[in-house]
Amino acid sequence: MTAPFLPPRQIFWTRRRVKSLLVQVVFLGGLAWLAYFLFANTTANLQRQGIASGFGFLSQRAGFDVSLSFLPFTSDSSYGRAFWVAVVNALVLSALGIVLATILGFGLGLARVSKNWLIARLATVYIEIFRNIPLLLQLFFWYFAILRQLPGPKESVVLADLVFLNNRGLYMPRPQVDQGGWVIMVCFVAGLCMALVMTLRARQQRLKTGHGPKSWYWWPIGLVALPLTAFMITGASLSFVIPELRGFNYRGGMLMLPEMLAALLGLGFYIAAAIGEIVRSGIQGVDKGQVEAASALGLARRDIMRLVVLPQAMRIIIPPLATQYLSLAKNTSLAAAIAFPEIISIVAGTTLTQTGQALEAITLAMLFYMGVSLSIAAVMNFLNYRVLRHGN
Amino acid sequence: MMKLLTATTAITLAGTGLALAGTIDDIKARGHIQCGVTQGVPGFSNPNDAGDWTGFDVDICRAVAAAVLSDADAVRYTPLSNTERFTALQSGEVDILSRTTTRTLNRDTALGLNFAPVVFYDGQGFMVRESSGITSALELDGTTVCVSAGSTSELNVADYFTANNMTYEPVRFEKADEVLAAYDAGRCDVYTSDLSGLAARRLVMQNPAEHLMLKETISKEPLAPAVRHGDDAWFDIVTWTVYALIAAEELGVTAANIDQMKAEGSPDVQRLLGSSETGTGEWVGLDNDWATRAIAAGGNYGELWARHLGPDTPLKLARGLNELYNNGGIQYAMPIK
Numbered sequence: 001m002t003a004p005f006l007p008p009r010q011i012f013w014t015r016r017r018v019k020s021l022l023v024q025v026v027f028l029g030g031l032a033w034l035a036y037f038l039f040a041n042t043t044a045n046l047q048r049q050g051i052a053s054g055f056g057f058l059s060q061r062a063g064f065d066v067s068l069s070f071l072p073f074t075s076d077s078s079y080g081r082a083f084w085v086a087v088v089n090a091l092v093l094s095a096l097g098i099v100l101a102t103i104l105g106f107g108l109g110l111a112r113v114s115k116n117w118l119i120a121r122l123a124t125v126y127i128e129i130f131r132n133i134p135l136l137l138q139l140f141f142w143y144f145a146i147l148r149q150l151p152g153p154k155e156s157v158v159l160a161d162l163v164f165l166n167n168r169g170l171y172m173p174r175p176q177v178d179q180g181g182w183v184i185m186v187c188f189v190a191g192l193c194m195a196l197v198m199t200l201r202a203r204q205q206r207l208k209t210g211h212g213p214k215s216w217y218w219w220p221i222g223l224v225a226l227p228l229t230a231f232m233i234t235g236a237s238l239s240f241v242i243p244e245l246r247g248f249n250y251r252g253g254m255l256m257l258p259e260m261l262a263a264l265l266g267l268g269f270y271i272a273a274a275i276g277e278i279v280r281s282g283i284q285g286v287d288k289g290q291v292e293a294a295s296a297l298g299l300a301r302r303d304i305m306r307l308v309v310l311p312q313a314m315r316i317i318i319p320p321l322a323t324q325y326l327s328l329a330k331n332t333s334l335a336a337a338i339a340f341p342e343i344i345s346i347v348a349g350t351t352l353t354q355t356g357q358a359l360e361a362i363t364l365a366m367l368f369y370m371g372v373s374l375s376i377a378a379v380m381n382f383l384n385y386r387v388l389r390h391g392n
Numbered sequence: 393m394m395k396l397l398t399a400t401t402a403i404t405l406a407g408t409g410l411a412l413a414g415t416i417d418d419i420k421a422r423g424h425i426q427c428g429v430t431q432g433v434p435g436f437s438n439p440n441d442a443g444d445w446t447g448f449d450v451d452i453c454r455a456v457a458a459a460v461l462s463d464a465d466a467v468r469y470t471p472l473s474n475t476e477r478f479t480a481l482q483s484g485e486v487d488i489l490s491r492t493t494t495r496t497l498n499r500d501t502a503l504g505l506n507f508a509p510v511v512f513y514d515g516q517g518f519m520v521r522e523s524s525g526i527t528s529a530l531e532l533d534g535t536t537v538c539v540s541a542g543s544t545s546e547l548n549v550a551d552y553f554t555a556n557n558m559t560y561e562p563v564r565f566e567k568a569d570e571v572l573a574a575y576d577a578g579r580c581d582v583y584t585s586d587l588s589g590l591a592a593r594r595l596v597m598q599n600p601a602e603h604l605m606l607k608e609t610i611s612k613e614p615l616a617p618a619v620r621h622g623d624d625a626w627f628d629i630v631t632w633t634v635y636a637l638i639a640a641e642e643l644g645v646t647a648a649n650i651d652q653m654k655a656e657g658s659p660d661v662q663r664l665l666g667s668s669e670t671g672t673g674e675w676v677g678l679d680n681d682w683a684t685r686a687i688a689a690g691g692n693y694g695e696l697w698a699r700h701l702g703p704d705t706p707l708k709l710a711r712g713l714n715e716l717y718n719n720g721g722i723q724y725a726m727p728i729k
Contacts, residue, residue, distance in 0.1 A: 038404055045404075051502070052503070052504075064547055065550045065560070065562045148579060247535075248534050249534060249535070249561075339565050349541050350541050
């Protein structure tokens with residue numbers, strides 16, 4: 001009789017699970033120690049030099065003005081409010097930039113794979129130019145070489161006596177509703193919800209039974225007809241405030257600052273070039289057999305793209321698209337170089353210098369960019385998950 | 393921005409000995425002074441054709457270097473923006489900030505700075521185009537104003553417009569030359585800064601004659617060199633070097649006659665120049681010739697003024713408040729005794 005097979009005796013800490021646990025504990029401990037060391041050392045250094053620290057300054061009066069703010073802000077507002085003003089400015093710029101870059105980028109991507117020689121070449125030229133010049137340089141180009149060369153307010157470029165373009169910005173008429181404005185807004189929102197619900201219901205029915213009612217007409221009803229009816233019933237009158245030259249500048253109307261316009265054009269056109277390439281690669285990444293099968297079924301060219309190619313291409317497009325959106329949101333920081341009042345300019349610039357609290361200001365700025373990046377990543381991950389699950 | 397991040401990191405990582413007592417030992421060991429200056433303001437700190445930094449603020453650093461290291465050229469200059477300047481000083485990247493910086497309570501306390509005596513009494517003013525027809529700051533309602541981000545000017549202009557019930561739109565750049573370029577290109581109706589800064593920057597405009605300075609001065613801007621909290625010995629040396637330069641003007645000691653004065657001057661002169669029995673060197677921690685070297689480096693306070701800012705320079709500034717106390721101004725050295 002042979003001795004039964006005995007596994008070699010294992011020392012407790014060489015077991016795989018224990019070992020990996022140990023490594024992780026040591027690593028985390030080291031990380032925690034490092035964080036503690038940095039924090040304690042910084043606090044000690046600041047204290048020794050008698051430099052104020054902490055976030056108490058956020059409730060103090062800021063004392064400076066900003067050129068662009070979507071929140072009420074005066075020099076009597078606090079540094080905390082200034083931070084939120086900067087956050088909103090950066091978010092608005094990011095959102096507008098993403099819309100511009102997406103529309104332009106998808107157009108470019110489709111143009112790149114177009115059978116029309118001229119359109120395809122033009123798209124290639126655009127992409128090669130805008131993709132290969134550094135963004136900062138493009139911002140300078142729009143701001144210094146184009147918008148700054150515009151004439152002063154008195155010699156503005158005038159379009160139909162309604163729109164005025166000069167080196168102080170782009171002035172446009174501002175719509176103004178005298179009364180019942182909120183009723184119209186409520187009707188608009190209600191119409192939007194209605195159209196959305198009807199479309200989704202129709203879609204569900206179509207997926208379930210293969211037949212669904214047409215639903216497109218709910219959109220003009222909800223978004224146009226309903227608010228228009230409300231407008232007529234309440235007897236509100238719509239007027240436009242047209243900007244007029246008073247004193248040194250135009251007053252009234254809507255103003256798009258040259259800093260904002262340059263930042264938007266710079267960011268939008270730059271990221272659009274990258275999105276164009278992503279869309280092209282997505283379309284070309286769809287198996288050729290799919291297109292052939294679709295045309296064998298007799299689908300029109302337009303429908304092949306819309307129903308067969310693009311839904312599959314989206315699976316390839318969305319992950320790198322998310323990266324481009326992230327990059328656009330983070331690159332809004334470059335707009336500080338052309339005096340657009342965003343985080344770097346207001347928080348890591350003026351607030352930092354006026355309070356002298358460099359660490360706190362830089363920390364706030366970093367938290368903002370991290371928060372925005374993580375949010376965009378979360379939204380895009382959700383979209384990606386949907387596309388993988390449902391196909392569109 | 394990069395400088396700002398490195399300086400911020402320095403505060404986080406520096407060991408316990410960060411830039412406290414021992415600035416003088418550090419300076420002697422490395423053989424030069426690190427002096428924080430502007431990114432280029434004619435008359436105050438600006439590189440000349442040969443690439444050497446020159447100007448009023450630069451000569452203050454040179455005088456300190458002469459006193460401490462016996463060599464006025466033993467200075468390295470770090471150009472700093474408004475935003476970078478305080479962090480660079482706090483983190484030890486520069487030993488002294490000689491950079492048209494206004495002394496304020498907040499900077500003196502919360503920012504951990506110590507200010508040496510005021511070297512230039514300034515005030516904030518406005519520059520406009522002559523063609524605009526503006527003659528008074530009270531006519532500025534509704535204008536667009538170019539201002540440097542992170543400056544006291546930015547705060548003063550907000551206060552001034554609020555106090556006078558006027559509105560304006562600020563255009564804020566971090567770098568001074570960008571502010572100027574924006575105004576020069578017509579982005580703004582008004583350019584506001586310290587009066588000395590306006591005069592200096594006017595020199596580099598496309599057409600200086602088309603612009604005029606309004607008569608109002610809306611703030612007090614005492615410009616002074618600054619050092620870090622926590623090193624009193626170094627603070628003393630910077631403080632008394634500035635006083636020595638002013639005292640030299642009061643006593644008529646110039647770079648040219650300093651040797652003669654040292655031999656034959658009054659007791660006050662002898663004490664200042666360290667030629668009497670009671671030299672002052674031991675008290676400031678240097679040898680008795682420290683003030684002689686500081687004055688010989690570039691001349692007395694009045695000579696520095698005349699060379700960089702006065703009527704014979706492109707800036708053509710009047711001494712005004714910066715004249716000595718016995719000559720109609722408020723500039724005045726504490727007794728060197």
